[in-house]
Amino acid sequence: MNSRRAKLRTLSGAAVLGGVSALLAPVSAVASTPSTASAPSTASASASASAADSRVERSHGGTLVSVKQVADFTAEQVIAELRGTLATAQVRYGVTAYQVVYRTTNSAGAPTTASQLVVLPKSRARHLQTVSWLHGTTAYRKDVASENPKSTDRLVSLLFASTGRAVSAPDYVGLGAGPGFHPYGDPRATVAASVDGLRAARTFAHRSGRELARKVQVSGFSQGGPATMMVGRALQQEGADRYFRLGALAPVGGPFDLSAFEAAAANDTIEKSGIYLAYFATAWNKTYGLYGSSDEVFKAPYAAGVEALFDGHHTTDEIMKGLTMKSKDLFHEDFLNRIRKPEGVLKEKLRAVDTTCDWRPNVPVEIFHGGGDRDVNISHARYCEGQLTRNGAASRVIELDGYDHSDSVREAVPRIIRFFDASAKTG
Template identity: 70%
Template sequence: MTSRGTKIRILAGAVALGSMSVLVAPFSAAAGSRSDRAHSGAVVSIEQAADLTAEEVAGELRGKIDSSQVRYGVTAYRVAYRTTDSAGAPTTASQLVVLPKNLPKNLPKNRARHLSTVSWLHGTTVYRKDVASENPKSNDRLAALLFASTGRAVSAPDYVGLGSGEGFHPYGDPRATVAASVDGLRAARTVAHRSGRELKRKVQVSGFSQGGPATMLVGRALQEKRAGGYFRLGALAPVSGPFHISAFEAAAADDKIAKSGIYLAYFATAWNKMYGLYTSPGDAFRSPYDSKVEGLFDGYHTAGQIVSELPAASKDLFTEDFLNKIRNPDGVLRDKLRPMDNTCDWRPNVPVEIFHSRGDKDVDFSHAAYCADQLTSNGAAHRLTDVGDYDHNESVRQALPRIVRSFDERENLHRAGAGPRAVP
């Protein structure tokens, strides 16, 4: 949890810029129609959010993230696009799309026009404006600026129900996470095309905290072509992800995580909307919190407002019966947790670079080892890097320059005609 009143970063990450509105296309289609589904990824609107020189990008990063790899200026856009929610129903979502500019004139024409693509997936966010498309100071905006300043196009989806998107945020739902991310890539391709650029097919996927499991979910969808169409998997680099989510929730129920009650309340209220974890708030929350907790997690309350209204400890916020359900999940809860315990249980056709910090008190380092073990059991090439003795939020700032180097290395190997690198 950060001290800023606009963020909860229990599994977190975020960033932002300015704003000039340029409406591209209105959203007008019958909800639930086949046409809506066919047009997932269609752009609804574009606003230019920022136009920065390389020096200005370096200035934004200075003191937060190593800026030594910044090479180009960038133009950032706030983009609304069509996607689907946790029930598969049509909705709109938003994202930040960032494109590099001022590429060298001596760069081969195809390399200047065809951009490598990064999908950056953010961490837990309770306030809908605390995302890359809205908040100029969030880590996610900084991450998008960094990747774009190295010559890449960046799609940084806000996910469903955050940013300017419709409805509530279906926190941690695999279906909505993959849809918003893949449809965000499709929309980013449209934005790039309108500026005379093309996105390469292979996508470099990375994300922090909640975005760690999301990275593996999106990567698998791209590899198995469940995403359909143009894009394919090019690289995977998750950071500080809760890959054993049932163990994470049990730790929160036992107050083994800082501000466990706040985190678990977000999880419980979101998953109740999707899956029906309790019949009434009083079944899960102690009085007097049962009368207000759901309203606080509506996306319009800041972290500061939530913290001021709720106790930090799970034992003070939840009923003991509900905490026991979290510790020993069964039924629908067990069934929905299972896919999130197995986001690394497959064999990527690219090496996986896992980053974590041994000093992380929010998501224990054991989660990274859990992911690595699942990859090992599937014969997948991977490397687990400890970025040092840093807390949760600082771990992503330490990891980002390493991720850029990893992506650069893979691209250089590809250009040299080498095969996939074996990672111990």
């Protein structure tokens, strides 16, 4: 056995949600910032919640830590924000958006805090439909919805809310205003941050005189595709929350067959293979212990600086400039062979990630995927649909003809809104 390969450690810890997606940061939008938008304001959550609040704020997560207003738009200003990125025909209301910090748990189950974007419509409705929007791969902590006004995730959340819905868009653990590193794709931390985010959003909405509907419409892009299915399963099958129930599922561009995705990255058959695989390797090493030192996996001169590039404080441009796009130039061949043909614990963990669709949702499911996606092939959507069908679930793939990975989410969201509208009427 090659001596370098002999040094590589086997993975340990919980099964991992793959979520390795095609974008290292949300797609930026060219959007105007209305001069009439109100200035951000900050208010800390009171230590003593009302009796109604205490029913929502339970000790295992979701307790509010702080709330900061980050945007306040009329319907016309929402349209201006979305113009050039998302269709605006469905905008009905103005919105107010907040960065909400709340208590949750990390990949080890230890207490921590996380941030999210909560957006409420300026409608007269007291009871609001609830959307959980789960973002794609993000390496730079400031590129999430609660921090970056121009991120596609921020704009998607504004659009959902402008239709009259309340939106919870978690940044996940270790991104945004949350401490520590991001345990990229870890299922335990992903589900905790998402469900606890819903709890925190409910508490905040209640204090604002609004109530969130019990049935949650869950959607997400790229890494958020498998996350959508895992959060849905947690709500339906695992009793993740006493109040919230699953209403509908609409993943977009998700890498549901992680084993195949990583093998494709190792073989340089997808766009930016080396970057994706580098984020995957460094994140899994921090969380599960994949290797001893970076030079066991990465070639010179990249080995010396690759870990630092994925510390959450480097921008996407800095990461791209510091690495090469080709896995064959970035990694040692023996590590690539382990990815192509995983064995032992690594194989077991990857297999666990490959089953995010292997259950039977009792709600409508539509899987959106770009027909021209060269980052996450549309075969991943068919793979998910196959697992759902074998379990007797009603689902269908909506192929977005000609759209690549980045553009697929922009095309999908207006369709998802119509799908959610129809699901709410029949549910």
